[in-house]
Amino acid sequence: MFKEKTHNAGNSIKNLKNWAIGSLNVIQTMGVFLLIFTFLSIAYPRFFTILNLTNIIKQQVPNLIVAVGITFILISGEIDISIGGTLGLITIVTAKAVLAWGIFPGLILGILTGVFVGFFNGFVVVKGRIPSFIVTLGMMMMTRSIAYVITRGFSIGGLPESFKAFYNFRFLKIPVVFVIVILIYIIAYIALTKTVFGKQIFAVGSNRKAADLSGINSNMVRFRTFIVLGFLVGIAGVILVSRLGGVQAETGRGFEFEVISAVIIGGCSLYGGEGNVLQSIIGVFIIALIRNGLNLSHMDLYWQEFVTGSVIIIAVLLDTWRVRIRERMVLSRG
Amino acid sequence: MNNPNAIVLECKNITKKFPGVLALDQVDFDCRRGEIHGLLGENGAGKSTLMKIVAGAYEKDEGEILLEGKKVNFKTTKEAIQEKVITVFQEGNVIEDLRVFENIFLNHELRISKTPFLDEKKMIKLSENLIKQYGLNIKSTDKVKNLSVDEKKMVEIFRGLTQGSKVLILDEPTSSLTDLETIKLLNFLNELIKQDICIVFITHNIKEAIAISHRITVLREGKKIKTVDSIATSQEEIIKLMLGRYLTENITYKSNVDKNNIIFEVRELNVKNRLNNINFNLKKGEILGVTGLVGSGGTDLAEAIFGMNNIKKESGKFFLKSKEVDINNPVTAIKNGIGYLTPDRKGDGLFLRFPVYENITMVAIKKFLNKIGFVNKKKQIQISKEYVNLLSVKTPSVSSLVESLSGGNQQKVVLAKWLEILPDIMIMNEPTVGIDVGTKIEIRKIINNITLQGKSIILISTEPDDLIGLCDRIIVMFKGKIIKEINGKTANKEMIINSATKGYEKEIISV
Numbered sequence: 001m002f003k004e005k006t007h008n009a010g011n012s013i014k015n016l017k018n019w020a021i022g023s024l025n026v027i028q029t030m031g032v033f034l035l036i037f038t039f040l041s042i043a044y045p046r047f048f049t050i051l052n053l054t055n056i057i058k059q060q061v062p063n064l065i066v067a068v069g070i071t072f073i074l075i076s077g078e079i080d081i082s083i084g085g086t087l088g089l090i091t092i093v094t095a096k097a098v099l100a101w102g103i104f105p106g107l108i109l110g111i112l113t114g115v116f117v118g119f120f121n122g123f124v125v126v127k128g129r130i131p132s133f134i135v136t137l138g139m140m141m142m143t144r145s146i147a148y149v150i151t152r153g154f155s156i157g158g159l160p161e162s163f164k165a166f167y168n169f170r171f172l173k174i175p176v177v178f179v180i181v182i183l184i185y186i187i188a189y190i191a192l193t194k195t196v197f198g199k200q201i202f203a204v205g206s207n208r209k210a211a212d213l214s215g216i217n218s219n220m221v222r223f224r225t226f227i228v229l230g231f232l233v234g235i236a237g238v239i240l241v242s243r244l245g246g247v248q249a250e251t252g253r254g255f256e257f258e259v260i261s262a263v264i265i266g267g268c269s270l271y272g273g274e275g276n277v278l279q280s281i282i283g284v285f286i287i288a289l290i291r292n293g294l295n296l297s298h299m300d301l302y303w304q305e306f307v308t309g310s311v312i313i314i315a316v317l318l319d320t321w322r323v324r325i326r327e328r329m330v331l332s333r334g
Numbered sequence: 335m336n337n338p339n340a341i342v343l344e345c346k347n348i349t350k351k352f353p354g355v356l357a358l359d360q361v362d363f364d365c366r367r368g369e370i371h372g373l374l375g376e377n378g379a380g381k382s383t384l385m386k387i388v389a390g391a392y393e394k395d396e397g398e399i400l401l402e403g404k405k406v407n408f409k410t411t412k413e414a415i416q417e418k419v420i421t422v423f424q425e426g427n428v429i430e431d432l433r434v435f436e437n438i439f440l441n442h443e444l445r446i447s448k449t450p451f452l453d454e455k456k457m458i459k460l461s462e463n464l465i466k467q468y469g470l471n472i473k474s475t476d477k478v479k480n481l482s483v484d485e486k487k488m489v490e491i492f493r494g495l496t497q498g499s500k501v502l503i504l505d506e507p508t509s510s511l512t513d514l515e516t517i518k519l520l521n522f523l524n525e526l527i528k529q530d531i532c533i534v535f536i537t538h539n540i541k542e543a544i545a546i547s548h549r550i551t552v553l554r555e556g557k558k559i560k561t562v563d564s565i566a567t568s569q570e571e572i573i574k575l576m577l578g579r580y581l582t583e584n585i586t587y588k589s590n591v592d593k594n595n596i597i598f599e600v601r602e603l604n605v606k607n608r609l610n611n612i613n614f615n616l617k618k619g620e621i622l623g624v625t626g627l628v629g630s631g632g633t634d635l636a637e638a639i640f641g642m643n644n645i646k647k648e649s650g651k652f653f654l655k656s657k658e659v660d661i662n663n664p665v666t667a668i669k670n671g672i673g674y675l676t677p678d679r680k681g682d683g684l685f686l687r688f689p690v691y692e693n694i695t696m697v698a699i700k701k702f703l704n705k706i707g708f709v710n711k712k713k714q715i716q717i718s719k720e721y722v723n724l725l726s727v728k729t730p731s732v733s734s735l736v737e738s739l740s741g742g743n744q745q746k747v748v749l750a751k752w753l754e755i756l757p758d759i760m761i762m763n764e765p766t767v768g769i770d771v772g773t774k775i776e777i778r779k780i781i782n783n784i785t786l787q788g789k790s791i792i793l794i795s796t797e798p799d800d801l802i803g804l805c806d807r808i809i810v811m812f813k814g815k816i817i818k819e820i821n822g823k824t825a826n827k828e829m830i831i832n833s834a835t836k837g838y839e840k841e842i843i844s845v
């Protein structure tokens with residue numbers, strides 16, 4: 001009896017240790033977030049106000065939605081840098097369609113544009129056996145180009161007020177867009193952790209060959225992941241049009257790197273097989289806080305990009321260190 | 335130099351802790367000049383850990399290491415190499431695209447004096463001398479990728495020699511070699527030891543250790559059990575020291591083959607440059623062994639049957655229960671009731687960073703859905719626990735990451751993964767490679783048990799012990815062709831090796 005107890009005690013310490021190793025990335029990102037949050041609250045009285053905080057969240061709606069898709073893509077071991085260009089194209093298509101045919105067809109066409117781009121990306125990556133970085137790099141330029149062809153460089157305005165009102169619409173005092181974001185996160189969380197599709201995304205990203213040999217159709221999994229991402233970019237795109245009220249072909253320039261770096265800061269591994277949507281939220285907000293802080297500090301606008309860029313490098317460095325630390329802590333006996 | 339039998343390497347009271355495990359517990363070890371010292375133990379006994387500490391890859395927690403009587407404390411492998419302690423790791427560390435002499439002088443290239451230019455002539459000449467001295471059948475200007483596995487090992491050892499090694503640590507140098515290649519390598523070591531060095535030889539193969547080393551040290555669970563003189567010991571004694579008990583000798587395996595019931599047949603299978611007119615059948619409940627030298631076609635055959643896309647069939651038909659089936663990818667193979675256990679469990683058999691239970695349930699994941707289509711984690715864990723008990727997998731819990739398990743236990747996890755769907759035909763490729771004696775026997779028993787449930791197995795192995803007595807029939811392959819069929823129950827090691835090496839008869843070097 002006594003023996004069993006000491007054994008259990010030893011086990012629980014071990015479990016605690018294992019948990020700590022496993023949660024290294026959560027602890028890390030949460031810590032960074034709280035650190036920045038506390039610093040900003042103390043340094044800038046204007047930071048910790050309801051107005052400022054709601055504004056931050058509202059601005060981050062498109063990033064939050066697309067971050068879910070990017071989390072899926074990175075877990076599956078792929079990448080998609082076309083999302084910025086796609087977002088631009090979607091906003092143009094949506095605005096044009098809303099003006100021509102009305103709100104509902106506009107929404108549908110906007111989302112379909114995202115799905116189609118995802119479909120194309122996934123198809124070429126899988127069937128052409130081309131690295132997703134290259135395919136989506138090309139797609140980034142193609143989508144941006146089409147956006148310019150449609151608009152000839154002019155911005156599109158004059159969208160109906162009712163469409164613009166959607167963004168600020170509240171249900172029981174809660175902005176509807178927040179509800180959409182929360183729903184997407186709940187569905188994504190369940191899909192990743194509780195469904196076969198989710199398990200397969202992790203498996204493919206962790207070891208594609210082993211996944212194939214376990215009877216998982218890794219091509220199909222990756223293809224579907226690209227479509228999921230495209231769909232989410234579509235939703236983010238139409239919401240963005242509603243917020244901006246007017247759009248131009250340049251919309252979404254640099255969006256890809258903002259979202260990808262946020263997801264990586266959130267602890268999603270660039271090497272595939274690791275990540276979780278809840279951490280990606282923290283990642284998005286870390287980037288948002290940094291931007292907000294830079295604004296509040298009145299730092300030279302031209303230097304702000306520099307700071308955000310360096311944060312991305314630091315985040316990837318942390319990711320690499322984390323992998324190394326874990327490798328060292330996982331016992332290698334022989 | 336003065337004393338021919340002086341102790342070169344001495345480890346005293348080495349202790350090493352990993353989180354949750356005492357990997358080494360006050361281990362003493364020494365190796366003399368001109369000695370080959372075998373280091374044996376089961377997986378997880380601490381052999382590799384000890385040598386990694388000597389080589390500077392790990393830091394020790396306690397104890398001291400003396401090199402020619404001088405205390406040393408290597409913090410990196412580079413420091414160890416500077417002090418002439420050279421390790422040849424199990425995985426192989428040659429650069430395939432470089433030539434032999436470039437590999438030999440890798441990272442200590444010779445230069446034309448006072449210039450930054452490489453002295454290729456001199457490097458080639460020195461390499462040729464070594465090759466000649468040890469009677470190898472290669473040229474110093476051959477690309478390393480064209481060499482056999484044993485020759486690659488020798489190139490690595492040459493690299494150590496040209497660095498003037500005092501201590502040469504060989505970590506399971508024979509684990510990926512066939513018997514013939516092993517013989518060649520062991521002969522080579524026998525020549526090598528006449529130089530002024532000492533060799534630490536880590537191995538799983540007891541016979542080899544007794545044949546080649548002067549002394550043998552056995553570790554078990556991180557403790558040094560005993561050092562014995564090879565002349566005065568026996569295989570049985572070593573096994574007892576390793577396991578702490580005698581193995582039940584001469585296990586007999588029950589055969590469950592239904593000779594009149596052909597479940598699977600391969601007709602006229604051809605794959606360019608790989609497989610040449612393969613015809614065979616598999617009966618219900620049968621274990622069909624496939625053997626040959628490494629690269630003789632067993633793996634290609636398995637991959638062709640499993641529909642892997644790196645294999646392009648030129649011709650060939652598969653018949654399942656006399657009905658022709660078209661298998662173009664692993665998904666359809668599995669749907670048709672064919673499973674494949676790959677030889678490279680870490681590379682493509684496991685998801686190393688996933689917990690044990692996710693690995694065990696990966697192939698059969700659709701069996702673990704609840705009513706609304708979500709994966710039922712409780713059920714995954716419960717079933718996994720049953721397999722962990724059934725196969726006695728040593729793991730802290732089913733939620734532990736697979737990468738933290740030892741090789742033998744990882745292999746059991748791969749087996750469990752396939753047992754959960756239990757395909758009618760299971761192809762197993764080198765199921766016991768790189769694992770310890772005790773676990774090897776356990777795995778063979780599991781394989782036997784699978785056939786007792788009426789399932790059939792194609793067992794590809796270059797280790798005769800996997801095949802003899804366990805298989806009903808054994809097919810011998812050579813350069814992509816089936817050259818012989820042997821009755822597995824009456825086969826012996828000599829028969830298998832003789833047929834496997836028939837094509838290479840001229841090159842056989844006797845011990």
